Structure formats: structure tokens, C-alpha cells
Amino acid sequence: MKIELTDTTASAIDRALIQGRRAIGTPVVGMVLTMVIVTDEENAYDSIKAAEGASQEHPSRTLVVIKRHARNPHGSHRSHLDAEVRVGSEAGTGETVVLRLYGEVSEHADSVVLPLLLPDAPVVVWWPVHAPDNPAKDPLGALGQRRITDAFADVAPLRALQNRVSSYAPGDTDLAWTRLTPWRSALAAALDQTEVEVTSATVEAEAGNPSAELLVRWLQAGLGMSIDRKVSAGPVITVVRLGTAHGEIVIDRSEGPLATLTLAGQPTHSLALKIRSTSELISEELRRLDADGMYAIALRGEGSADTRHI
Template sequence: MKIDLTDTTASKINNALVQGRRALGAPAVGMVLTLVIVTDEEHAYDALKAADDASREHPSRKLVVIKRVSRSPRDRAKARLDAEVRVGGDAGTGETVVLRLHGEVIDHAQSVVLPLLLPDAPVVVWWPVGAPADPAKDPLGALAQRRVTDTYACEDPVAELERRAATYAPGDTDMAWTRITPWRSMLAAALDQQPGVRITAAEVAGEAYNPSAELLAMWLADRLGVPVTRSVSNGPGLTAVRLETANGPIVLDRVDGSLATLTMQGQPDRAVALKRRDTSELMAEELRRLDPDDTYASALKYGVARLGTPGAAAPAAEAAEEKPAPAPAKKAAATSKKAAAK
């Protein structure tokens, strides 16, 4: 069921939601959170589709905020709010309100969203594109317990990671971090099979300007305390991780974006499923936890600049030999496994 409202108010939108639920014979509200999606017309359809699919696991009220740019000075001075209310099958599991802001109301989107939030329910704000420089201080981000960005959609993802580190606040997270959860879990499990072995260096290979590869490299460097080299491959996405150990290398290699091969000294090669996930799966994972992600914060603040390049890998390894030996792999694996579970 869809209800179109032109030049409307938040009060009329709330009334339309109530009428829509009553028309469907379901007046009770059974949603667990409010998901606010801040996007543009170009990306609104894909973002809403992903949110609808994720809502099957997390029933929610979805508020899609689209800021329409006015062409003339007269239109920019005139504030107008148009809305499309969807309930029932048209809204996945939950309710959807598409808000189109025109004119001066664009600068006061929080005043439109605030009356539409579910009472006593967590709020998650997601920017598929065009995230603010400081999500926690953004007027809409300030309403949320969890703020989701995606550095992959930025023109310079590596520079964006540095900005995210500088402005990080508890509750911030990024889709680039969510994409590497299966990699972190698989690497932690591999290290558990090599108790007591020492890791001396690591290398992460992936496409250029891939923030997930940078984050995975920073996570390994932060957790293992060893030099980590970031190398460039043809993709797709992340392609390989190599951990140098006293017993021989541990290699997790994925060349096709779907199936990976885990190679360890003294053991047969194993094929493991490591496919690239859809946005709906990533969003569903993000909505499973609403508390601050300390592991993400620690990896992010490690800093891209501290990662090595292939040309600097040898000097870094030599410097590592002169320093005290790194922590045993057993301890590092336990830390990694705990971090991956978060």
C-alpha cells in the first residue's frame, strides 16, 4: 500500500502511517529500530532495496531522506516536503517513508525526521554515498546510536579513511569494514591451527583504492604487531592475505571473488567459501549490533600511512628482526578471533 503526500508535514505523515496499518489490519507496531537512509535520487532505489531485504531479519521503520536541489533562487527559498508512505508488501518487513526535501527545509532535515522516529527504539543512520566529514556531529547523525558510512563510494577512499580516523566517535562504522568480516574470521581460525608459531610479517593484496584491503591490513598490523605490506592486484576486491611464520607461510588466496584457497605448511590445500556479499547482507550484519565497535576503532586509528609497500617490505622485515620478537601466534590468534567475533 502506497500513500503519496505533496507539500505535507511530519504530523500528516504519521497519520498516514497509522491509517495504512489500520487498512491492513495490523495496527500494532512490531519494529525494532528506525533506519534513516540519507541519499540522492540516483542511489535511492538500490539503497532502499537493500534496506528492505535487510528488514526481513530486522523489522524496522525506514526513513529515506532525499535532498532535492532546487534550480532557481525562488525555489531554493521555498520550503516543501513531499512524502511517499509505504506499508505492507511494498515496504519489506516494516514501514517505509520516502521524504523529498525541497528548498530551505534541506538544511533542517533533522526537524522532519525527529517526529517520525519510533519511540524508545534505536536509530541507525546510513549514508550510502555523500557521507558528512564528521558523521557524529551531523544533525541527522547526532540522532543515532549507530552511523554507517561507505568509503568505497568516495573518490579517494584512502584519504577518506584518514578523515574517518580523525573524526571517529563511538557508534561510527563503515561498510568497508563489514566486508572483511569473513576474511578476519577465516584468518583467526587458521592461526588457531598453528599454536605457538611466531608471525614475522604479513601482506594484503587487493585492488587499488580498495578501503577494505587497507582496513584488513591495518587490523592485522594492529593485532599482530608485525610489519604489514599492502600490495595491489587486479581484483576483484580483496584477493589474498599472506602471513609469514616460522613454520612457513599461511596464504588465503581468492582470485575469483567467490572461492578461496587456504594454504598452510604441512596440510593439504583447502577450498573455502569467501564470496563477495550484497549490500543487503552487509546492512543486515551491521544492524545485528548497535554498540560501539572498539576493534574497528583500533584498526582505523592505526593509520594507512604506517602500512608498508612492496618496495619497503624487505627493510621493514629486517627492522623487525632487530626488535624484540613479536607475540606468539597463539596469543595473536586468540586476540584476532575475539576481534573477528565482534
């Protein structure tokens, strides 16, 4: 069910949500959080689809904030709010409100969003593209317990990642880090099997990839050594080599989603290291809403990150 609202208010949107839920007989009590997506028209569709996919595991109210600084549909620049309320099959297992803010109201998006947050429920703010330099101090970001960015979507991914270092606050995370979970788990498991000292490490990946950079920093923090970087054809990370006195530990994903794990004195193992969808990445992030201390360590590339315990 869709309800279109033109030149509206947060109160009218809230009433429309109640009306929609009553019409389809769906209560709000099953929702576990509010997801705020800050995006543009170009990326709104894909972002909403990813959030709907994640809502299968985490039923939520999704508020999509689209700031429109150009002329509104009425041909003027006056402050204006349009909304589209989606409930039932149109919004996965939760409910979605698409907010289009025009003119001056776009500078006060937090005032529009605040009355629409689910009471007594966590808030997660996600910027699929164009994240602020300091997410925690952004007016919308300040509403969230968790703030999700994606350095890979930036025109200069490594520069965006470096900005995250200086602006990091507990609750921040980045999908470039989430994409590393299978790699980190595989490396930790490999080290658990061998229990030998790592004397050298090399990461081979496509140039300028923020996930590869975070992996290098994580290994650097955990192993206490410099990590060699090599550029490969990709996609993303292709090979990680850990040198030991008994031979190399190698995870090689140079072809397709299936990787091979090589340990000295053991047969080669196959590992599933597919490139996961955005919906899967968001679902993973929503499983834990506390601060991700390991991300903070990896971001800075220093400290104590025991690679045996992920």
C-alpha cells in the first residue's frame, strides 16, 4: 500500500502510517529499529531495495531522506516537503517513508525525521553515497546509535577513508570494513590451525580499494609489522600471503567467488568468498548496534587487534 502526500508535515505523515497499518492490519510493535537513509534521487531506488532486503531479518521503519535543492514540482524554491508512505508488501517486512525536502526545510532534515522515529528503538543512519566529513556531528548522524558510511562510493575512496580516521566516533562504521568479514574470519581460522609466528605479510588487491586498505591496517595492528601491498587486476582483494617459518599461508581468490586456502603440510581447502550484496552487508551491520572497536583499531592501523579472535 502506498500513500502519497504533497506539501505535508511530519504529523500528517505519522497519521498516514497509522492509517496504512490499520488498512493492512499490521502493528508497529514488531519493528526493532529505525533506519534513516540519507541519499539522492539517483541512488534512492537501490538503497531502498537493500533496506527492504535487510528488513527480512531486521523489521524496521525506514526513513529515506532526499534533499532537493532545485525547484520543486510547483516551480518555486519555497520550503516544501513531499512524502511517500509505503506499508505492507510495498515495504518488505517493515514500513518505508520517502521524504523529499525542498528549499530551506532541507537544511533542517533532522527536525522532520525526529518525530517519525520509532519510540524507544535504536536508530541507524546510513549514507549510501555522499557521507558527511564527520558523521557523528552531522544533525542526522547525531540521531543514530550507529552510523554507516561507504568509502567505496566516494570519488576518492582512500581520501574518504583517511577522513574517517580523524572524525571517528564510537558507533561509526563503513561498508568497506563490513565487506572484509569473510576475509578476516578465514585468516583468523587459518592462524588458529597453524599457531606459528607470522614473519611477513602481503595483500594483493585492485588499486585504491578501501577494503584492501582496511585489511592491511587490520593485519598491521594485529601482527605488529609492516604489510606489503601489491596491485592486482581485482576484483577487490585477490590474494593474502602470510609468511611463516614453516611456509606460506595463502588465501587466493583470483578467480570467481571460490577461494583456495593453502597451509604448509596440509591439503588445499576451498573457501566461499563471494562479493556480497549491499542488503547482506546492511543486515550484518544491524546485528550489532554497539560500537565496533575492531573497526576503530583497523581504521587507525595501530593498537592491539588480535587476528585470532574476530
